[in-house]
Amino acid sequence: MDAAWLRSLPTLTGRAPEFGQVPDDPVALFRSWLAAAVDRGVPEPHAMTLATVDADGMPDARTLILKDVSRAGWAFAGDRRSAKALQLTMRPAAALAFWWQPMVRAVRVRGHVQEASAAESAADLAARSPAAREGIAVEDWALWRVVPERVEFWQGSPDRRHVRVVYRRGDGGWAPETLRAEAGVHETEET
Numbered sequence: 001m002d003a004a005w006l007r008s009l010p011t012l013t014g015r016a017p018e019f020g021q022v023p024d025d026p027v028a029l030f031r032s033w034l035a036a037a038v039d040r041g042v043p044e045p046h047a048m049t050l051a052t053v054d055a056d057g058m059p060d061a062r063t064l065i066l067k068d069v070s071r072a073g074w075a076f077a078g079d080r081r082s083a084k085a086l087q088l089t090m091r092p093a094a095a096l097a098f099w100w101q102p103m104v105r106a107v108r109v110r111g112h113v114q115e116a117s118a119a120e121s122a123a124d125l126a127a128r129s130p131a132a133r134e135g136i137a138v139e140d141w142a143l144w145r146v147v148p149e150r151v152e153f154w155q156g157s158p159d160r161r162h163v164r165v166v167y168r169r170g171d172g173g174w175a176p177e178t179l180r181a182e183a184g185v186h187e188t189e190e191t
């Protein structure tokens with residue numbers, strides 16, 4: 001394997017649907033994109049990358065399953081004795097990334113992380129299969145939510161006029177901004 005070979009592999013080979021309307025609320029758009037991915041037969045479309053940082057600021061990332069999405073945030077669950085749990089205790093902030101290859105769609109979510117109630121964590125553990133519950137005491141299991149500050153929806157296009165819709169949480173609620181790349185030019189975002 002070499003760099004030239006890697007570069008020769010095709011990218012953005014999926015087929016993107018119409019972007020459609022941009023609702024005021026990122027949760028509504030996320031749900032419609034997730035449903036579209038299910039309809040298209042994307043395998044395990046609720047798998048996502050969860051990134052956290054450790055006490056030294058060193059990033060970490062791993063694959064998790066999305067448990068719920070609502071106005072309260074994007075929910076995920078895991079073992080309190082895990083590295084992610086330790087990192088979230090010290091730095092309760094995270095980023096999530098989804099990539100639905102056949103749709104040429106990606107979503108990024110950033111925000112602070114809140115631990116759910118003991119009852120919600122216990123309910124999540126109880127909903128797992130017996131095999132997945134094995135060896136996990138109820139007090140070892142936690143459900144967390146990323147409470148979003150910024151949510152980005154990215155949709156690729158064969159002519160490279162990729163579309164990004166960025167939602168930022170402001171005082172008056174969500175403010176979506178649509179960024180369209182000129183062909184061959186990378187889109188920029190005002191910060």
Ligand SMILES: Cc1cc2nc3c(=O)[nH]c(=O)nc-3n(C[C@H](O)[C@H](O)[C@H](O)COP(=O)(O)O)c2cc1C
Nearest residue numbers: 047060061062063064065077078079082083084085
């Ligand atoms: C498709 C897939 C789904 C996974 N779902 C979860 C999950 O929902 N919760 C979890 O704790 N780990 C899940 N894992 C395992 C994690 O990727 C990871 O190995 C584990 O949580 C330990 O991570 P940590 O050491 O960074 O805490 C999943 C792995 C894969 C590949």
